[in-house]
Amino acid sequence: MSNPATHGWRTCPDCEASYRPRPLAPGHQLRCKRCGARLGQGRKSDSLQTPLAMAVTGGTLLVLANIFPVMTFDVAGRNQSNLIITGIQGLVEQGYGPLAVLVFFCAIGAPAIYLGLLCYTLSAAMMRLRLPGLMRAWRWVELAEPWSLIPVFAVACLVAVVRLDLLGTVTWGNGSVFVVLLSLCCLILGRMLDRERIEVLREELP
Amino acid sequence: MSRSDVRLQRAWALLLSGAALYLPANVMPVMTMTLPGHHDALTVWGGVIEFYEVGLWPGSVVIFLASMVVPLFKLLSVGWLLWMDGSPHYRVQRTKLFRVVETIGTWSMVDIFLLSVLVAVGQLGAFASVQAEPGALFFAAVMVCTIAASLNYDIRRIWREEAS
Numbered sequence: 001m002s003n004p005a006t007h008g009w010r011t012c013p014d015c016e017a018s019y020r021p022r023p024l025a026p027g028h029q030l031r032c033k034r035c036g037a038r039l040g041q042g043r044k045s046d047s048l049q050t051p052l053a054m055a056v057t058g059g060t061l062l063v064l065a066n067i068f069p070v071m072t073f074d075v076a077g078r079n080q081s082n083l084i085i086t087g088i089q090g091l092v093e094q095g096y097g098p099l100a101v102l103v104f105f106c107a108i109g110a111p112a113i114y115l116g117l118l119c120y121t122l123s124a125a126m127m128r129l130r131l132p133g134l135m136r137a138w139r140w141v142e143l144a145e146p147w148s149l150i151p152v153f154a155v156a157c158l159v160a161v162v163r164l165d166l167l168g169t170v171t172w173g174n175g176s177v178f179v180v181l182l183s184l185c186c187l188i189l190g191r192m193l194d195r196e197r198i199e200v201l202r203e204e205l206p
Numbered sequence: 207m208s209r210s211d212v213r214l215q216r217a218w219a220l221l222l223s224g225a226a227l228y229l230p231a232n233v234m235p236v237m238t239m240t241l242p243g244h245h246d247a248l249t250v251w252g253g254v255i256e257f258y259e260v261g262l263w264p265g266s267v268v269i270f271l272a273s274m275v276v277p278l279f280k281l282l283s284v285g286w287l288l289w290m291d292g293s294p295h296y297r298v299q300r301t302k303l304f305r306v307v308e309t310i311g312t313w314s315m316v317d318i319f320l321l322s323v324l325v326a327v328g329q330l331g332a333f334a335s336v337q338a339e340p341g342a343l344f345f346a347a348v349m350v351c352t353i354a355a356s357l358n359y360d361i362r363r364i365w366r367e368e369a370s
Binding site: 014037162 | 260262272301302316318321325326334338343346361364365
């Protein structure tokens with residue numbers, strides 16, 4: 001499994017110190033001796049099944065979170081249901097296109113790229129399929145990850161509801177449940193795919 | 207010039223743009239809320255105060271931290287990291303600081319998302335409306351600049367031995 005050219009040695013992605021990965025008991029961590037980077041984590045199973053399942057779940061939740069309204073706002077007998085996209089449309093209508101693009105990218109686009117391509121690369125690595133463009137897809141996963149801000153969006157929704165509650169009646173919609181689950185999913189995925197795993201994955205991509 | 211040097215220069219450019227935009231982002235109003243008998247142009251700080259005054263101090267703490275403390279902290283930290291580039295001092299601390307910046311950096315997007323959720327709701331005609339204001343553009347630009355600046359700094363540079 002390890003790259004024969006390096007005799008099992010790897011370099012720390014943060015400070016380039018050499019280290020040799022070793023099997024870790026579940027719950028144990030491997031940290032870089034020089035800079036303290038988390039390099040690996042012991043877990044019960046090394047298979048890619050759990051992260052893949054998470055990525056698929058996350059993708060499904062992302063679709064659901066965008067189909068169902070996150071909240072409904074009532075004031076003086078009028079009400080409006082809010083999808084994630086509604087706010088983006090609102091920004092466009094008010095002439096703030098760049099903001100709309102930014103919100104769209106961070107709340108829908110980047111998570112979709114991240115989760116979608118993660119499903120693609122993880123399933124290819126797991127089933128050892130030579131699918132086209134795997135390295136490029138993986139590169140996009142890494143590019144999209146820091147811009148995928150679903151947990152931040154969830155907090156913003158919470159603050160917005162608190163704020164709007166003063167003006168009228170706000171009811172949480174089904175979409176909000178999916179947004180919360182989706183943010184948990186993204187946070188867990190971020191922790192599962194630690195550096196060592198990413199290195200192994202990179203080598204395993206056919 | 208190596209690729210890593212180009213990225214360092216890009217990080218500097220982004221950081222300085224972010225710093226220049228920080229002032230207008232905080233002085234100009236980011237949104238206007240219109241309610242019956244009420245018309246408020248709110249700056250970021252105004253939003254913090256408004257939350258506090260109506261007794262929602264947890265909300266005001268969230269906005270204050272995410273929208274004012276985090277961007278300033280990011281500008282200063284990334285500035286220090288770029289300034290110290292190539293120095294053999296404080297390597298462990300700089301590495302740790304970089305990780306902290308990466309972890310908390312994106313939380314400053316809360317205000318932009320908040321605006322987008324409020325704008326959607328504020329389309330109920332005469333009853334209530336929320337209008338985005340130009341300050342929001344500056345604010346968003348600061349966010350993008352600081353996030354992109356730290357993404358462009360290669361953490362491995364901290365540990366490279368180079369005659370500087």
